[in-house]
Amino acid sequence: MKARDKTLYIDMTLGISGDMFSAACYAFMGEALREEFLMRTRKGCMGLGGNMELREFSCGSERGYAVAHIFPRWERGISAREASETIERIACDLELSSEGEKYAMSIFSDLVRAESKAHGVGTDAVHLHEIGRPAGLINIASAGLCYDLLELGAREIVGSFISIGRGGVMTEHGWLSVPTPASADLLAMLKSSPGPSDGEMATPTGIAIVKNLISKQVDNLPMPGRQGVGFGSKSFEGVVGYTRLFEKDGPVNEGE
16 A cells, blocks of 8 residues: 555644644654655755754654754834745745645645734734744744655545644733634634643644645544654643544544
8 A cells, every 4th residue: 555545643642833733744754754754844944044953852662853944032013014025035945846835835825824813804914923033933934845855745644633722821912811813713624622731732833734734634543554753842731732633544444
């Protein structure tokens, strides 16, 4: 059976973010693709005056990778237009295909639309803070690189429900309830669940990534076959959040 004939699953029961998605994809890749991912992503980071660190990570019985994008302190928000032009430059550095760049820009467009609705302004007036930082823009473009290297457009991809957390999160706009207004908008028509821990377990970028990728969601995931685990930077009640990407032979059963 060819790899593209196997269903891919994204386990988001412990959250989803841009860096968690990229790390899970990296962990899922074979050695040659990993080298390609690292080379291109570091080139993209260097183009913005930063770098990327990737390290092996474990929490309990789970083992995988964590990605960190290192940039000088970023104080300002940027316009949607400036952010769009920056993603296009990063896409060039990452050598994205037209399909990979289109996927990345679809993620970005959804984020801008959600932020526009949350702030009650037109898309041209949106200023991006967390998303507009270099690390945030790299996360969006890196999703396009994962799309290319793993040929995600040619595969059936199924998601779990999305754990969104609960309580609140500190943002550039102050303390906001989880899900934030932008996340709540992006979660429309997706299966999600509060908790299971306090804090923001699903970020707007992570939600937009899977919103533009999965064909359906199931309540119960099958046992993983080959898998990759991507850890985030936040701990929830002693457990580090992670996203799991894994495959299974054959079509998805509706009862799963």
